[in-house]
Amino acid sequence: MAVEVPGTPVGAGRNTDVFDIGGGRVLRRYRDRREARWVDIEAQVMMRARASGVPVPEVFDVSGSDIVMERAVGPTMLDAVGSRPWTVRANARLLARLHGIVHQVPASALDPLDLPSPFARRPANSDVLLHRDLHPMNVILTQSGPMIIDWEGATRGPAIADVALSWAILAFSDVPGSRMEAALIRSIQGIFTRSFVRAAGPIDDGWRVTAIRHRMADPNTLPTERARMEKLVAAAQPAEASA
Numbered sequence: 001m002a003v004e005v006p007g008t009p010v011g012a013g014r015n016t017d018v019f020d021i022g023g024g025r026v027l028r029r030y031r032d033r034r035e036a037r038w039v040d041i042e043a044q045v046m047m048r049a050r051a052s053g054v055p056v057p058e059v060f061d062v063s064g065s066d067i068v069m070e071r072a073v074g075p076t077m078l079d080a081v082g083s084r085p086w087t088v089r090a091n092a093r094l095l096a097r098l099h100g101i102v103h104q105v106p107a108s109a110l111d112p113l114d115l116p117s118p119f120a121r122r123p124a125n126s127d128v129l130l131h132r133d134l135h136p137m138n139v140i141l142t143q144s145g146p147m148i149i150d151w152e153g154a155t156r157g158p159a160i161a162d163v164a165l166s167w168a169i170l171a172f173s174d175v176p177g178s179r180m181e182a183a184l185i186r187s188i189q190g191i192f193t194r195s196f197v198r199a200a201g202p203i204d205d206g207w208r209v210t211a212i213r214h215r216m217a218d219p220n221t222l223p224t225e226r227a228r229m230e231k232l233v234a235a236a237q238p239a240e241a242s243a
Contacts, residue, residue, distance in 0.1 A: 010071075013150055014220045020071065030065040041113050043067050045154040048113075049129060052105040055098070055147050072147040077136035085188050089195045091136065096199035098139065098148060099166065103159035105129035110156055119157040119210070126158040134162060135169045136192075163200045164211035170196060172215070172225050209236045 006027050007019035019027045030039065043062040046069070050056040057070040077095065081088050107115075107127035117127070131138075132153035140147045170193040197203060203211075212229045215221055221229075 006066075015152065021068070024071050025060060025068055026071045028067045028069060032065075036062075036064050039065055039067060041115070042152050042154065044113055045110065045115070045129070046151050048109055049102070049105055049151070049154075052109060052129075054101055054105060054129075055145055056151070057147060057149065072140035072142050072149060074140050074142040074147075077139040077141060077146070080141055081136060081188065081192065082185075088188055088192050092192045092195035093199045094146060095134070095136065095139065095166070095196055096163075098146060099131075099134060099159070099163055099200050102131050102134065102148070103128045103162065107156040115154065115156045117156045118214070119161045126160075127156055128159050130155050130157050130159070130162040130165075132162060132165055133169070134166050135173075160201075160203065160207055161210070163197075164203050164207040165214060166200075167193065167197055167203055167208065168211040168215040168229070172212075172228050174222055174224055205236060209233055 006029070007021035009017060010020045010026060011018040015030055015032060017029050017031060019029070021027050040062050043059045046056050046059050046067075050058065057072050059067060059069045061068040075083070077091050081091050105128060107117075107129065110129060131148065131151065132155060133150055134148065138148060138150045140149060170189065173189075209232075212233055216226055216229050216233075
């Protein structure tokens, strides 16, 4: 039995497909048809973030596993860096600024949504909105400015947790292409990661290990990425044991 396609496919995420349905709108559909309550919470997070000044697509409707929202037109930040590598540091600083904008939203604005707070190491008075997946593929560079997408993992906690999670994604994600291409991209990846941390950090070793462990628990993490992170965690364990 054929699955109904609501529009023209324009993108896909780890768990979702995105369709252009016309009128400057897209439909974002979860493939696993997850509980409507969780999809509604994601939409509510987006609306509350947008109301607080975060550059987020406008949400128009939520139904079951579907969210209808404004279409963000433009290259991803990753594509922009790939086509113009000399902008790598500027884009890394932009990503850091976007983190700062997200973290200006206090968790009190999210209280009715009952979002989880998975990070135990929480300094006092630091409970804010966290995206948890804010990296260059989730930033669309539109003509009117950057737009942050993919809010399915949003939660609450200390801002540094979000920065550390993004560092783990930037530093350990696999690089596609031939060996020569991968070496060049890996160099750019390293410059981007260091520039981002300088602008958004610093991140201490404890938060680095915490972020890596959260990343390793993600079923979407590739085995090669997991192997590199396991080495860092193993190296950190003697220091933890002696602390």
